[in-house]
Amino acid sequence: MNSEKVISGFFIILALTLNFGFVYGDFDVIAYHSVYELVAAITVNIIATIMKLGDKTQTGSVLLATSFVADLQLLAAASFWxxxxxxxxxxxxLFTIVVSLAVGALVANIISVTLFVGETLLLKR
Structure with a gap:
């Protein structure tokens, strides 16, 4: 088992789940969306981005790009808020704009997890 892949996968999937947890609920009900969950999503996304910096493969480049998109969207949401x-x-x-930006990050995180799982499935033993 590759411990680097386990840790990387953990942060990539945690970023997705925290992002989903923030956007879950009615867009226009502020009480459904915690600022602390947004901060956690931003923090974990940035950690996942840092972990993707060393990968020099083509898939790694796309994973890094999706991470940058998610970071940008989440930082824009927090800044707007x-x-x-x-x-x-x-x-x-106005709050709908915050959640909409976070949904954009969610899409980027879904793409990232899909690519990560796809790359893992293609690895030969």
């Missing part, structure tokens, strides 16, 4: 809270009142319509 913070800016709106500092300048005005968060309305359900």
């Amino acid at each position: 913070g800016i709106v809270n500092m300048t005005s009142v968060m309305t359900p319509e």
Whole structure:
């Protein structure tokens, strides 16, 4: 068993599940979406991105690109949430933008997990 793949897979899948946990629920109900879960999703996504930096394969490049997309989307969601809270009142319509950005990151994480699993299945013993 390759411990590096286990740890990498753990963070890639954890990033997906935390991201899903944040976006799950009605988009316009702020109470369904925890800021702490968003922070956890951002943190784990960044850790997963750092772990993908050493992979020099073609699949590794695509995995890294999906990680960058997810990081960018989640950071944009958190930034938008913070800016709106500092300048005005968060309305359900504005909060939908936050969750929509996080859904974009979720799609990138789904692609990343799919590629990771596909690459793992193609490895020969």
